[in-house]
Amino acid sequence: MVNWKSPEEIEMDSTIFLKVMHTLLGLYVWEFFVSLDFDWAVLTGKTRFRWPLTFYFAGRYLLLFAMIGIAVALDTPIEINCQALYAFNQLAGNAAVGLASINLSLRTIAIWSQNTSIVILLVLIIIGHWSLILQGVLLTATWLPDVGCAITYSNTTILAATFIYSMCFDFCGTNGAPTRLVRMLFSDGLIYFFIAFVSNLIATTMMVLNLNAIMSVIFNVPAAIASTIVASRVVRRLTNFQSSGPEIM
Template identity: 75%
Template sequence: MHALLGLYVWEFFVSLDFDWAVLTGKKKFHWPMIFYFAGRYLLLSAMVGIAVGLDTPREINCRALYAFNQLAGDAAVGLASINLSLRTVAIWAHNKWIIILLILIIIGHWSLILQGLLLTAVWVPGVGCQIMHSNTTILAATFIYSMCFDFVVMCLSAYKLAWIPMRRGTNGARTKLVGMLFSDGLIYFFITFVVNLIATTFMILHLNTITSIIFNVPAAVASTIVASRVVRRLNNFQLSGPELFLSERNSSIAFKANSAVLSRSGVVPIAPDIQVEMNTFTHVENIDLERYSGAHCSKSSADSYDGDCKPVQVI
């Protein structure tokens, strides 16, 4: 537990600049960030609570402390799944059927998380708080549900990002943004699936009170860390060169803004019917304008250029 606390505190502080940028307004705050912050700080509170229960030299109410630790830790696992599901909603361009499906799954997940006190801890003089009983049936069901939830979300994302563009013959899945969304989703699912599987296996085996729950905290820590990193990577994503985003309705070329003249928020199409909201820069420098001179005008460029074939807007 102390090693995991050290690992999470290190992860917390190396990424604190992102939290500070959001809190100070340097990065725009969006309501889905509520789940990001709640997951990070609830798990930190649970880890501190576990350390207090193990290290305090004075008698405390172990039952109340471990009730909070259990609820905060399980909530962090649930919030990690919500963070990934919100990415899926954005990838599906807020499709109402996808939203309804995910909301129903989330309600079922939290109905297990909020089952009540599943751990019983008592004060042992000279030792500290010790867990005497655990309801491994509900705990195992919660972790199994988490694995199934993450699998559904991963399949929905993979279908939209990889299968649909491949079937329609577009190269949307080859762009850097789509590639990042796809790879991050796979990495998240693989890590959380492995740690949750290990925790569930030991809960089902129920060798003794300690080993039944010994891997619950590592699973919660790993899930929260990778979910938080996925959120930060998407928010910090920047184009590093010419990037072509194709859709069925329109196409646009994104250039790196070395000296942007206007900042705005927009929705960038990255594949058929896929839209991800991000900050962009309107920029008209470092472009070969000779290519679009009057002598080289064509009808195919009419949608993107005015009558004199001068660039109207480059994003």
């Protein structure tokens, strides 16, 4: 039987956490740069900027900054304010998850042709989601000599509720009328929803198990990255479709 709270296990989990975070940073930076042409097209006016793209850009860049912050926390050789840095990382990462859900909800709005009732319902769901995201700092981190920044506590109750809410939120809007746009968004949506749902489910399961402070949050970053990547691809697909056809938003 593994003693998840033993110093030896926590040290091993910390090593795994470090390697996983570096791998995920590489993955997200790769995804970020291979899709940078879309960002450039919007910034240079080649692709028309629409207000929903605000959520797209905010989610992409907040998660990038959070990943850089995690890398700094894990790699810095000098003592820093770990609590402040991890507070930023957590808030930026959770905001990226919330923005990913908003981006996926825009797909729902497009499917339902901006139906007023659907828009109002989604706005209410978004408000509820962000009321959890903005609960405050749910992690405690401290500087340890020869180790660096280490997570010593995590409030798994609020974190788990946030991710469960995200899964339910992302489930919205998988139906619609059989138009060309809806067929594209529906087929994409099933794939993207499955990826986001599974990644959030794994993260939630680990938080509920609460094995130790590190294992409780180790899958949060993979879930945030998966949700952001698939939501960003939905936005790019929808925007490119609209650029070659009738506008919807």
